[in-house]
Amino acid sequence: MQKISIIGYPRIGIRRDLKKLTEGYFNGKISKEELLKDSAELRRQQWLLQKSKGIDFIPSNDFSFYDTFLDTAFLLGIVPERYRELGLDSLDTYFAAAKGYQVQNLDVKALPMKKWFNTNYHYLVPTISDECEFKLSSSKLLDEYKEALDAGISTKPVIIGPLTFLKLSNIGDNEKKYFDYSHPVIGAYRQLFQKLNELGVELVQIDEPALVTDLSPEDIFCFTDMYNSLLAEKGRVKVLLQTYFGDIRDIYRQVMLLDFDAIGLDFVEGQKNMDLIEEYGFPKNMLLFAGVVSGKNIWINNYRKTLEKLTHLEKYVNRENIVINASCSLLHVPYTVKNETQLEERFKKQLAFAEEKLEELKVLAELWSADNYVQDNRYVRNSENIAEKLESREYLNEAVRDRVTRLMENDFIRQPVFEERIKIQKEGLKLPIFPTTTIGSFPQTAEVRNLRKAYKTGELTKEQYNEKIRDMIAKIVRIQEKIGLDVLVHGEYERNDMVEYFGENLSGFLFTQNGWVQSYGTRGVKPPIIFGDVKRLKPISIDYIAYAQSLTDRPVKGMLTGPVTILNWSFPREDLSLSEITYQIALAIRQEVKDLEAKGIRIIQIDEAALREKLPLRREDWHKEYLIWAIKAFRLVHADVRPQTQIHTHMCYSEFKDIIGEIEKMDADVITFEAAKSDLSLLDVLKESNFKPEVGPGIYDIHSPRVPGKEEISEMLLKMTGKLDNNKLWVNPDCGLKTRGMEETIPSLENMVSAVKDLRREKE
Ligand code: GLN
Ligand code: ZN
Numbered sequence: 001m002q003k004i005s006i007i008g009y010p011r012i013g014i015r016r017d018l019k020k021l022t023e024g025y026f027n028g029k030i031s032k033e034e035l036l037k038d039s040a041e042l043r044r045q046q047w048l049l050q051k052s053k054g055i056d057f058i059p060s061n062d063f064s065f066y067d068t069f070l071d072t073a074f075l076l077g078i079v080p081e082r083y084r085e086l087g088l089d090s091l092d093t094y095f096a097a098a099k100g101y102q103v104q105n106l107d108v109k110a111l112p113m114k115k116w117f118n119t120n121y122h123y124l125v126p127t128i129s130d131e132c133e134f135k136l137s138s139s140k141l142l143d144e145y146k147e148a149l150d151a152g153i154s155t156k157p158v159i160i161g162p163l164t165f166l167k168l169s170n171i172g173d174n175e176k177k178y179f180d181y182s183h184p185v186i187g188a189y190r191q192l193f194q195k196l197n198e199l200g201v202e203l204v205q206i207d208e209p210a211l212v213t214d215l216s217p218e219d220i221f222c223f224t225d226m227y228n229s230l231l232a233e234k235g236r237v238k239v240l241l242q243t244y245f246g247d248i249r250d251i252y253r254q255v256m257l258l259d260f261d262a263i264g265l266d267f268v269e270g271q272k273n274m275d276l277i278e279e280y281g282f283p284k285n286m287l288l289f290a291g292v293v294s295g296k297n298i299w300i301n302n303y304r305k306t307l308e309k310l311t312h313l314e315k316y317v318n319r320e321n322i323v324i325n326a327s328c329s330l331l332h333v334p335y336t337v338k339n340e341t342q343l344e345e346r347f348k349k350q351l352a353f354a355e356e357k358l359e360e361l362k363v364l365a366e367l368w369s370a371d372n373y374v375q376d377n378r379y380v381r382n383s384e385n386i387a388e389k390l391e392s393r394e395y396l397n398e399a400v401r402d403r404v405t406r407l408m409e410n411d412f413i414r415q416p417v418f419e420e421r422i423k424i425q426k427e428g429l430k431l432p433i434f435p436t437t438t439i440g441s442f443p444q445t446a447e448v449r450n451l452r453k454a455y456k457t458g459e460l461t462k463e464q465y466n467e468k469i470r471d472m473i474a475k476i477v478r479i480q481e482k483i484g485l486d487v488l489v490h491g492e493y494e495r496n497d498m499v500e501y502f503g504e505n506l507s508g509f510l511f512t513q514n515g516w517v518q519s520y521g522t523r524g525v526k527p528p529i530i531f532g533d534v535k536r537l538k539p540i541s542i543d544y545i546a547y548a549q550s551l552t553d554r555p556v557k558g559m560l561t562g563p564v565t566i567l568n569w570s571f572p573r574e575d576l577s578l579s580e581i582t583y584q585i586a587l588a589i590r591q592e593v594k595d596l597e598a599k600g601i602r603i604i605q606i607d608e609a610a611l612r613e614k615l616p617l618r619r620e621d622w623h624k625e626y627l628i629w630a631i632k633a634f635r636l637v638h639a640d641v642r643p644q645t646q647i648h649t650h651m652c653y654s655e656f657k658d659i660i661g662e663i664e665k666m667d668a669d670v671i672t673f674e675a676a677k678s679d680l681s682l683l684d685v686l687k688e689s690n691f692k693p694e695v696g697p698g699i700y701d702i703h704s705p706r707v708p709g710k711e712e713i714s715e716m717l718l719k720m721t722g723k724l725d726n727n728k729l730w731v732n733p734d735c736g737l738k739t740r741g742m743e744e745t746i747p748s749l750e751n752m753v754s755a756v757k758d759l760r761r762e763k764e
Pocket of ligand 2: 652
C-alpha cells in the first residue's frame with residue numbers, strides 16, 4: 001500500500017496541556033520533573049495516535065517547549081552569552097532566551113520574534129556572530145528519538161535545515177553575510193549526522209522552507225555547497241529534504257542533482273512544483289513526499305482532485321516512490337473536530353483538523369490502491385459533502401455580493417489629502433508634542449476572564465455582565481488619566497480576541513470551542529472559520545467605547561480590527577476569492593467606523609496587525625494581487641470619515657521596510673508599529689522614504705513581563721527623536737497589553753509618560 005507521512009503535528013496538547021504545564025512551571029506551581037514527565041507523556045500519546053492512524057513516517061523533534069527554531073539554535077550551539085552567563089541549567093537558559101529573564105537585579109531581554117513565512121506562527125530569531133560556538137550542543141532531538149523508540153515507534157527526526165536557519169537568523173556583524181557562517185554551521189550538522197548514524201536513525205527530515213522564497217545565485221551556491229558537504233557524511237541515514245508553503249522554482253534542478261534520498265514538495269500552495277516535475281522530470285531513485293493534503297486549511301480534502309493529482313504525478317514518478325504527505329506541518333491547524341461538540345453536524349462534516357487529516361491521508365492511500373475508488377463509500381460521501389457546500393444558498397447574501405460588485409474607485413479614496421486633514425486634526429485634538437497612548441487592550445486579568453466565564457455559563461445576565469465591563473472601563477479610564485496618558489482607550493475588556501470578537505458580530509463566521517492553534521510560545525489563537533458571506537449583524541463595540549469617552553475630556557481612541565487582519569487570522573472559505581471576502585469584511589467594519597464617528601469618537605484605530613501575513617513569499621507576486629486588494633480593503637474602511645476624524649492603524653511582528661510605500665498608501669493618519677524588539681532601522685527607512693503619516697514605533701516590548709526603566713525609555717526616545725520629525729512622533733508600547741499583568745503594566749506606562757514629560761521640558 002501507498003505510504004503516508006506528515007511533516008509535523010501540533011504540540012500544544014489537545015486541551016492546551018503544554019501551555020498549562022509550561023506556565024505552571026513558570027509560576028512555580030509545578031516542578032521541573034513534572035514538566036518533563038508530563039510533556040513526555042504528551043509526546044507519547046501523539047506518536048501512538050499517529051501510529052494508530054497508520055502514518056508510516058511519524059515525525060519526532062517536532063515537539064517544542066517554546067519554538068523549534070530556538071531549539072535548532074540550541075542544538076547548533078548558538079546561544080548568546082547573555083543567556084549562558086545567567087548560570088541556569090539548559091532548560092531555564094532556553095526559557096530565558098524565549099521569554100526574557102528578570103529576577104532580582106538580573107534583567108535580560110528575550111530574543112525577538114518574527115512571523116514564520118506566510119503563517120501566524122512566530123519563531124524566535126537568534127543572532128549569529130563570531131561569538132557562537134557552532135557545535136552540537138543539545139541532545140533534545142536524539143532524546144526524543146529514543147523516547148519514541150521506547151514507546152515502540154521508530155520515528156523520522158525533524159530538523160530545520162542550514163539554509164533556512166541561516167537566512168532567517170539575524171547576523172550580528174554588519175560586515176558579514178549569512179553565508180560566511182555556512183561552514184561552521186555545517187560542522188554542527190555533521191556532528192548531528194554522526195549521532196543519527198550511531199543511533200541507527202533510518203530517515204531524517206530536514207526542513208528547508210526557505211527554498212520556496214526568491215533565491216539569489218549566492219543562496220543557490222551556498223545551499224549546494226552546504227549540502228554537498230553534509231550529504232557526503234550522511235552515512236546510512238537517509239535524508240528527506242522537506243519544503244513547504246510554495247514551489248522551489250529557483251532551485252529545482254540543482255536540488256535534484258544532490259544526493260538526497262527523498263524530497264518533500266508542496267502541491268497545495270506550490271502548484272508550480274507540478275510544472276517543474278513535468279518540465280525537468282524527477283530522479284528515478286528518489287522518493288517524492290507529495291504534499292497533497294493541506295496543512296493550513298481546515299476544510300475536508302477534495303478526494304477527487306487529490307487523486308487526480310496523484311495519478312498525474314504517476315506519469316513522472318514511479319508509484320512506489322510516491323509517499324502521500326501533508327503539505328506542511330499540521331502545527332497550523334487545531335487538533336480535532338471531535339472536540340467541537342457545539343458545532344452542527346452539517347458544519348462538522350466539512351471540516352478536517354489535524355487528527356482528521358491523518359485519517360484523510362490514510363483513506364487517500366487506500367483509495368488510490370483500490371481498483372475502482374469512485375465506488376468506495378468514503379469517496380462517494382466526500383464528493384457529496386463537497387457538492388453540498390458548493391451548492392448551498394444558505395450562506396449567500398445577494399445584497400452583499402452586489403455591493404462588492406458595485407464598488408467604485410471613489411469608495412476607496414479619502415478626502416481631503418493627508419497634509420490638509422492633519423492640520424485640521426491637530427487643531428481639533430490639541431495634543432501635546434510626543435502624544436502618549438497605548439495600542440488598545442489592557443491586561444486581561446483573572447477578573448476579566450472570570451467575568452466572561454460567568455457570562456458564558458449563564459451565571460451573569462447580559463445586563464450584569466455589561467455593567468461589570470463598564471465598571472472595568474471606568475476604572476481603566478481613571479488609571480490612564482492618573483498615569484497621564486494623552487490618548488486613552490477603553491481597554492478591550494469585552495473582547496476575548498481581536499478577531500473572534502468581531503467575527504461573532506458578523507454573519508458568515510463559525511467558531512470553535514477548542515480550535516486552538518499555536519501563535520508563539522505558550523500563546524494560542526482560536527481562528528474563526530469564514531463559511532459564508534459577511535455582513536455586520538449589529539453594532540459591535542460602539543457602546544463601550546462611547547461610554548469610555550463619556551467619562552473623560554481626553555480623546556478616547558476607538559478600537560477596531562481591520563479587514564485584512566480579520567481575514568488573515570481566520571480560516572477563509574475557498575469558494576470565493578480572498579479579495580472578495582476581504583471587501584465584504586471591510587464594508588462591515590466601515591459601518592462600525594461611521595457609528596463611532598457619529599458618537600463623537602475623534603480618533604479611530606483600525607488594527608492591521610496581520611497585514612503582511614498572506615503576502616506572497618515571492619516578490620514578483622506581491623503587487624500582482626495581494627497588496628493591491630489588501631491596501632484597498634483598508635482604505636475602504638475609512639475612506640468616508642470626516643477630515644477631523646483621525647485614523648490610526650497598528651501593525652506588529654513583521655518586517656515593514658520593504659512594503660513601506662504600500663503602508664503609506666493605506667492613507668492612515670497615524671501608524672503605530674512594533675519596533676522595540678526588532679532594531680530601529682525601520683526609522684531610517686521611514687526617514688529615507690519621507691514617510692508621510694505620523695508614527696509611533698513601539699517604545700518598549702510588551703511580549704515579556706519585564707518593566708522597562710525610565711532611562712531605557714529615555715534612551716529609546718532619544719534615538720527616535722534623532723531620526724524622526726518630532727512633530728510626527730507618538731509614544732506607545734509596541735503592542736496591546738492584554739497578555740501582561742497590571743503589576744508590570746502600570747509602572748511601565750508610568751516610566752514611559754515620565755520619560756516623555758522630561759523630554760517635553762527639554763524641548764521647550
Ligand atoms: N488593539 C489590539 C490590542 O491592543 C492590537 C493587538 C495586536 O496588534 N496584536 O490588543
Ligand atoms: Zn500589535
